[in-house]
Amino acid sequence: MKKANMQEKHYAWTIMVCCILIYFSTSIINVSIGNFVTPVVEEFGILVRQMTIVSGIECAVMAVLYPVAGRILTTYKLKLVVVPALFLMLLGMFLMGSYQSINGFYVSAVMIGIGSAFTQYMAMPLIINMWFKKKTGTVLGICVASGNAFTILFTLLSAQLIEHLGWRSAYHILPLLPVVIALPYVFLHLKSPEEMKCSPYGQEEAGSLSGSPARAGEARLQQSWGVTRKQAVVMPMFYFAWVACLCYSVGSSMPGYIATFATMELGTSVSYGSVAACICSIGSVISGFLLGRLNDRYGVKAGMAWGVGFMTLGMMGMILSKQYPLFLLPACLLTGFAGLNMYSMQAPLIARTVVGDRYYSDIWAVMMIGNSMIAAVFSVPLGAIYDATGSYTIDFLIAIITFAGAMVFGCIALKLSQSYRNRKGA
Numbered sequence: 378m379k380k381a382n383m384q385e386k387h388y389a390w391t392i393m394v395c396c397i398l399i400y401f402s403t404s405i406i407n408v409s410i411g412n413f414v415t416p417v418v419e420e421f422g423i424l425v426r427q428m429t430i431v432s433g434i435e436c437a438v439m440a441v442l443y444p445v446a447g448r449i450l451t452t453y454k455l456k457l458v459v460v461p462a463l464f465l466m467l468l469g470m471f472l473m474g475s476y477q478s479i480n481g482f483y484v485s486a487v488m489i490g491i492g493s494a495f496t497q498y499m500a501m502p503l504i505i506n507m508w509f510k511k512k513t514g515t516v517l518g519i520c521v522a523s524g525n526a527f528t529i530l531f532t533l534l535s536a537q538l539i540e541h542l543g544w545r546s547a548y549h550i551l552p553l554l555p556v557v558i559a560l561p562y563v564f565l566h567l568k569s570p571e572e573m574k575c576s577p578y579g580q581e582e583a584g585s586l587s588g589s590p591a592r593a594g595e596a597r598l599q600q601s602w603g604v605t606r607k608q609a610v611v612m613p614m615f616y617f618a619w620v621a622c623l624c625y626s627v628g629s630s631m632p633g634y635i636a637t638f639a640t641m642e643l644g645t646s647v648s649y650g651s652v653a654a655c656i657c658s659i660g661s662v663i664s665g666f667l668l669g670r671l672n673d674r675y676g677v678k679a680g681m682a683w684g685v686g687f688m689t690l691g692m693m694g695m696i697l698s699k700q701y702p703l704f705l706l707p708a709c710l711l712t713g714f715a716g717l718n719m720y721s722m723q724a725p726l727i728a729r730t731v732v733g734d735r736y737y738s739d740i741w742a743v744m745m746i747g748n749s750m751i752a753a754v755f756s757v758p759l760g761a762i763y764d765a766t767g768s769y770t771i772d773f774l775i776a777i778i779t780f781a782g783a784m785v786f787g788c789i790a791l792k793l794s795q796s797y798r799n800r801k802g803a
Contacts, residue, residue: 389578395567400524402555416544431486438490440749446494447742456567466492467552474548502725511579518669525661536651603733614793618731621787622724626748628779629720660713681784687714688780692773731794
C-alpha cells in the first residue's frame, strides 16, 4: 500500500512537470503582443488600440468556448485535447510574422483564443485540482511561477530577436521552441487519475487523519464538499466570488502594458522596455512561490490582501516614474508581486474555496466565460485611454480600484460560503 501511494504521488508530480511545460508553451504566446506593439504599430501605421483588439478577440473566443472546454477536458483524454490546442496557438503566433496588415492578426487571435480555452486559465487549475487534493495552492504557485520565469526569458529573447532580426523573424522563431521542447513530453505523460487508475495526491491522507472510521469519513466529506452548478447560480456567494474574479480579470491586464508604457510614454528603447517587463516578471516568479504557500497556510483572504497591497504600491510607483524615472524598475518589481498571479492563481482559489471542490470544474467553466468576456470588453477602452490621453495613468488607477474591489467582494463571498457550510454542516 505504501509503495502504491508513493507511485501515485510520483505521477502527480509528473503531472506538475507537464503543467510547467504547458506554461512554458503559453508563456511564448503571452509575449506575442508586449515588445511587438511598437514595431508593428509603426510599420502598419495603426493606433495602439487596433493592436490591443487582438487580446480582446482572444478573450472573446475563449469565453464562447469555455462551457465546451470544461466538459471536453473532463471527458476526453487530456493529451488529445491539450496538445492540439497548444499547437494551434503556436501556429497562430507563427503566422503573425507573415501578415501584411493588422487584419491578419485578428485571424491569429481567433486561433490563439480557441487554443487558450483548452490550455490556460481554466485548464491549468482544473488539471491541478484533478491531481492534487493537498497543497493545491503551492503546486499552482510553482507552475505559475515557472510560467512567469519563462515569460522573463521570452521577453528578453523576443526583444533581442526584434532588434537583430526584425519582428517578423521573431514571430517565426519563438513558437518553434515549445513544439520541439514541450509538446512531445506533454503528449506522452499528461493523463488523468482515471487513466492512471490511481487517486489524486493527498486524497487518501483523509483516512490516516484518525484511527476512527467516523473521523476518516468526516475528513473525506470535508475534502469533497461542494455545491452543484445549479445550486451555485442561485446563491449570492457565487456572484460575489465571480465579481471578485472579474475584478482580477480587468486589473491583472495592466502589467501587460509595462513594456509599452516604458517605450511609448517614457520614451525608452525597446530593450529597456523589455527589461522593465522582465523585472515585473521576476516579481511574479517570486510571488508565485510565496502566494501559493500563503494561501495554503493562511487562506485566500491573506492572498487577496497581498494582491491589493502590492498592486497599489506598484501602480503608484509607475505614475511617479514619469517624473522620477528611478521609480520605474522598483515599481515593476512590486507590480509583479501582484499582477497576473492574482488572476491565474488567486481567482481560481477563491472560487474553489467558496463553492467547494466537488463540482468546481463545472462552476469554474461558467465563471471563466464572464472573466474572459470582461477582459475582451475592457481591452479596447484601456488601449483607447492611452490613445486619447497619451498616458497610462488612468489605466494604472483602474488596476488599484479593481484589486481593492476584488478583496471586498471576495471577503463577502467567503463569509457567505462559511455561513452556508455552517448551516448545512458541510
